Amino acid sequence: MTEIPQVRLVIVDDHPTFRIGMAALLSEIEGFEVIGEAASQEEAVRVVVESRPDVVIMDLDLGGGSGVDATRDILRGAPGTGILVVTMSGDDHAVFTAMRAGARGYLLKGAEPADIERSIRAVAAGGVTLGPEVADVAVSYLTGARTATGGPFQELTEREREVLELVARGHDNTAIAQALVLTPKTVRNYVYAVFTKLDVNDRAALVVKAREAGIGLTNRP
Known part of the structure; x- marks a missing residue:
C-alpha cells in the first residue's frame, strides 16, 4: 500500500x-x-x-x-x-x-x-x-481577454486605472475609497496590484511613473 x-x-x-x-x-x-x-x-x-x-x-x-x-x-x-x-x-x-x-x-x-x-x-x-x-x-487575464482601454499601462484593469489616477493626483486611500465608493481595504488591495503590475515599490515611485505617462496631471475633481 x-x-x-x-x-x-x-x-x-x-x-x-x-x-x-x-x-x-x-x-x-x-x-x-x-x-x-x-x-x-x-x-x-x-x-x-x-x-x-x-x-x-x-x-x-x-x-x-x-x-x-x-x-x-x-x-x-x-x-x-x-x-x-x-x-x-x-x-x-x-x-x-x-x-x-x-x-x-x-x-x-x-x-x-x-x-x-x-x-x-x-x-x-x-x-x-x-x-x-x-x-x-x-x-x-493572461490571454488578454479583457478589452484594452487604450493609453499607457494597458495591463491595468479599468478600476486599477481609476485608482492610479487618484493616487497620482495626491489622494490617500481614504479619499479614494470615498470617491469610488469602496472600502479603504479594497483600495489598498488595488494599490498593491498596481504596484505589482507597474513594478514599483512605493507610492512616491508610482506617482512619478504615472505623471511621466501623463496620468494625474489634470485638475479634474
Missing part, C-alpha cells in the same frame, strides 16, 4: 468560525495535521516561522492586516513554505497580487472539500493550483 505523505498545516484567518470549521475538516483527512492557527498578519508570520508547516491556508483579508503582506513575510522567514490562499475575492487583482507575492494556490471560500484536499496536496508537492472560478479569471 502506498503511504500517504504527511502534510503539516497552519490556518490563517481572522474569523474564528472559519478557522474552527477548516481545522475540523482538515483533521478528518488522512495525512493532514493542523499544527497551528493565526488571526492576524503578525501572528501568522510568527506562528509559521516557529512551526515550519508544509502548507499555510491563507485568507487575504486579515482585519487590519494583509494576507499578501503576510505571504511575503512568511516566505522571507520560512522559504519553501507552500501558501494556499482561501478567500472571498476572486477578481483578477486579488489573484494576481497573491500569486506574485508567492502563493502557490488560490481557492474561493465555499470550495468543495475534495478541491481543498487536492489543492493542499498539490501545493505541498510544490505545484501550483487554482480553483475553477479563479482559473477562468487567470486565463482571461
Whole structure:
C-alpha cells in the first residue's frame, strides 16, 4: 500500500468560525495535521516561522492586516513554505497580487472539500493550483481577454486605472475609497496590484511613473 505523505498545516484567518470549521475538516483527512492557527498578519508570520508547516491556508483579508503582506513575510522567514490562499475575492487583482507575492494556490471560500484536499496536496508537492472560478479569471487575464482601454499601462484593469489616477493626483486611500465608493481595504488591495503590475515599490515611485505617462496631471475633481 502506498503511504500517504504527511502534510503539516497552519490556518490563517481572522474569523474564528472559519478557522474552527477548516481545522475540523482538515483533521478528518488522512495525512493532514493542523499544527497551528493565526488571526492576524503578525501572528501568522510568527506562528509559521516557529512551526515550519508544509502548507499555510491563507485568507487575504486579515482585519487590519494583509494576507499578501503576510505571504511575503512568511516566505522571507520560512522559504519553501507552500501558501494556499482561501478567500472571498476572486477578481483578477486579488489573484494576481497573491500569486506574485508567492502563493502557490488560490481557492474561493465555499470550495468543495475534495478541491481543498487536492489543492493542499498539490501545493505541498510544490505545484501550483487554482480553483475553477479563479482559473477562468487567470486565463482571461493572461490571454488578454479583457478589452484594452487604450493609453499607457494597458495591463491595468479599468478600476486599477481609476485608482492610479487618484493616487497620482495626491489622494490617500481614504479619499479614494470615498470617491469610488469602496472600502479603504479594497483600495489598498488595488494599490498593491498596481504596484505589482507597474513594478514599483512605493507610492512616491508610482506617482512619478504615472505623471511621466501623463496620468494625474489634470485638475479634474
